[in-house]
Amino acid sequence: RSRERRYTPRPWMATIALLLAAASIGALPAARRPPARAIARMTIAPASLDARPGSRAGFAPASPDARADVLIVLPDDHTVSPFGATSPRPSPSWASVGAQLAARLPNYDARIHVRVATLSELGSLCVRADAVIALAVAGAGAREALEKVIASAQPQALICYACSAEAAAVEFAGTYAASGALDPLGRLLRALVPWSSQTSGERLVGSSHRLLQRHSSEDSIFAVLLLLQGLRVLDMEVVRSDVNPSWEKGAFRNTAEFANMIQCCGPQIFRALTDTVTKRAVDMLTALDLRDQVGSYRVIVSFETPLLEDFSLCILQQHNCFNCDAKILANPQVPLMQQWRGKPLDAKAAAKIFVGHLDHAAAPEGSQKLPWSWKIVCGANPAYDAFPQQHQIFYPAGAGESDEMAQGGSLWYDPVFLVETVDGRKVWCKRHYRCTPRRVAPELRAPGDSSAGAWTLSTLDNGIVSLEGGAELPGGALVLRRRILAHNGAGGRGARAHRGCAQEMWAGDVGAVRARSAH
Numbered sequence: 001r002s003r004e005r006r007y008t009p010r011p012w013m014a015t016i017a018l019l020l021a022a023a024s025i026g027a028l029p030a031a032r033r034p035p036a037r038a039i040a041r042m043t044i045a046p047a048s049l050d051a052r053p054g055s056r057a058g059f060a061p062a063s064p065d066a067r068a069d070v071l072i073v074l075p076d077d078h079t080v081s082p083f084g085a086t087s088p089r090p091s092p093s094w095a096s097v098g099a100q101l102a103a104r105l106p107n108y109d110a111r112i113h114v115r116v117a118t119l120s121e122l123g124s125l126c127v128r129a130d131a132v133i134a135l136a137v138a139g140a141g142a143r144e145a146l147e148k149v150i151a152s153a154q155p156q157a158l159i160c161y162a163c164s165a166e167a168a169a170v171e172f173a174g175t176y177a178a179s180g181a182l183d184p185l186g187r188l189l190r191a192l193v194p195w196s197s198q199t200s201g202e203r204l205v206g207s208s209h210r211l212l213q214r215h216s217s218e219d220s221i222f223a224v225l226l227l228l229q230g231l232r233v234l235d236m237e238v239v240r241s242d243v244n245p246s247w248e249k250g251a252f253r254n255t256a257e258f259a260n261m262i263q264c265c266g267p268q269i270f271r272a273l274t275d276t277v278t279k280r281a282v283d284m285l286t287a288l289d290l291r292d293q294v295g296s297y298r299v300i301v302s303f304e305t306p307l308l309e310d311f312s313l314c315i316l317q318q319h320n321c322f323n324c325d326a327k328i329l330a331n332p333q334v335p336l337m338q339q340w341r342g343k344p345l346d347a348k349a350a351a352k353i354f355v356g357h358l359d360h361a362a363a364p365e366g367s368q369k370l371p372w373s374w375k376i377v378c379g380a381n382p383a384y385d386a387f388p389q390q391h392q393i394f395y396p397a398g399a400g401e402s403d404e405m406a407q408g409g410s411l412w413y414d415p416v417f418l419v420e421t422v423d424g425r426k427v428w429c430k431r432h433y434r435c436t437p438r439r440v441a442p443e444l445r446a447p448g449d450s451s452a453g454a455w456t457l458s459t460l461d462n463g464i465v466s467l468e469g470g471a472e473l474p475g476g477a478l479v480l481r482r483r484i485l486a487h488n489g490a491g492g493r494g495a496r497a498h499r500g501c502a503q504e505m506w507a508g509d510v511g512a513v514r515a516r517s518a519h
Contacts, residue, residue, distance in 0.1 A: 071131070072117070079136065115127055122146075130233045158173075207223070216294075277303055277305055278307040313460075333444055358393060379501065391417065413434075431459050437456075
């Protein structure tokens with residue numbers, strides 16, 4: 001460590017950064033690698049091109065007062081979808097999936113306006129749309145209906161997921177069209193010019209499909225957000241930061257970021273890339289879009305090493321080499337639990353509910369005196385709420401535990417959970433959070449100006465400081481059968497913001513099959 005403190009950058013490190021940038025290009029698949037002369041003529045920003053004949057400009061920068069209109073097209077029948085595999089109500093209809101997306105997308109950015117329509121309603125619909133998302137659309141007339149929407153709404157992209165081949169043939173993003181995807185000349189041009197708007201559009205279509213095929217509302221929301229950001233319809237803080245090298249960033253920015261990383265964190269990078277396990281994690285994270293929370297977090301928990309933590313701590317947290325600053329999402333605002341066991345919820349009672357069934361002196365009456373406080377049965381966020389065997393352990397942080405809880409003091413939170421790694425292993429992971437009471441907006445406070453039940457949870461997760469706002473919601477906590485916790489969080493310099501809601505139960509609730517399976 002003393003050597004690291006005396007470490008100073010060397011002029012030759014910029015040269016190494018250039019070599020790394022060149023190596024990253026050389027590592028691309030041969031089909032997508034540009035010739036050396038093309039690299040020298042690389043443009044920094046995508047060209048401003050028409051997205052499609054008659055449509056608005058394709059990748060023009062978003063204006064500050066812009067809004068985004070999204071049209072979700074659904075089948076006419078009530079066929080079930082493959083969504084919600086880990087939900088208490090799996091396989092919802094496509095109509096329910098569309099309604100969920102329409103309700104939740106504005107929580108990530110209020111400038112997003114969503115309209116949902118079935119295939120038969122498109123004929124009488126007269127709307128504008130920046131993006132159209134067609135889900136499970138098939139049957140006679142599907143393609144013709146979508147073509148009419150393209151002509152009238154003039155979208156910059158139309159994404160078809162789980163649609164018939166005929167309907168999917170009209171899919172496009174920017175200047176890229178699926179109908180020409182197999183054209184030999186078009187494929188050659190996209191391979192030779194990977195920074196072109198056509199190739200960028202192809203990547204947007206691919207990332208949208210990868211997220212949608214996970215069949216979760218959270219991934220589907222980010223599919224739409226990343227599509228709107230990639231099309232430059234909106235500039236959204238929640239998906240603005242990108243720590244991956246990409247053609248969209250351009251050669252200058254990629255090289256500058258490489259140079260900054262080498263200059264600030266040379267020893268940490270060297271140690272990480274010379275360790276087999278850590279290098280594998282870095283390679284897999286580089287291949288992902290780190291704004292893909294589910295995919296990236298699964299890689300991180302699959303290959304946790306001290307070297308990976310030092311690597312990310314230095315590059316992201318200490319030096320913020322990519323200028324990321326993800327904020328905790330403000331919406332939706334959820335009402336707090338106001339009463340517990342017939343009395344107004346105060347700070348001590350809120351802490352006792354957290355301690356729950358733990359075998360601890362601070363546990364409330366009715367506690368089962370178990371090695372854990374709660375176990376998660378189901379949750380909304382597939383990145384953080386869907387690990388099997390999630391043991392939640394809450395206990396007071398102070399020495400005078402009873403006094404600390406009575407005065408609204410902080411708690412420790414140690415979640416222990418099982419991870420199914422990307423290479424098929426099963427490993428146990430643990431985190432260590434500090435939970436401190438927080439004030440909520442005046443309209444959310446209980447009578448007496450109380451914010452009891454609202455918490456801020458903070459931890460250092462693989463080198464990234466993560467903050468979460470948690471809120472206890474009205475539920476079955478009266479007899480400690482279940483607890484509902486809503487959480488909005490952000491790993492600020494890790495460019496990740498998330499939200500979720502988890503229901504936690506204990507094994508004694510014999511009527512809950514999912515509670516028993518969680519144990």
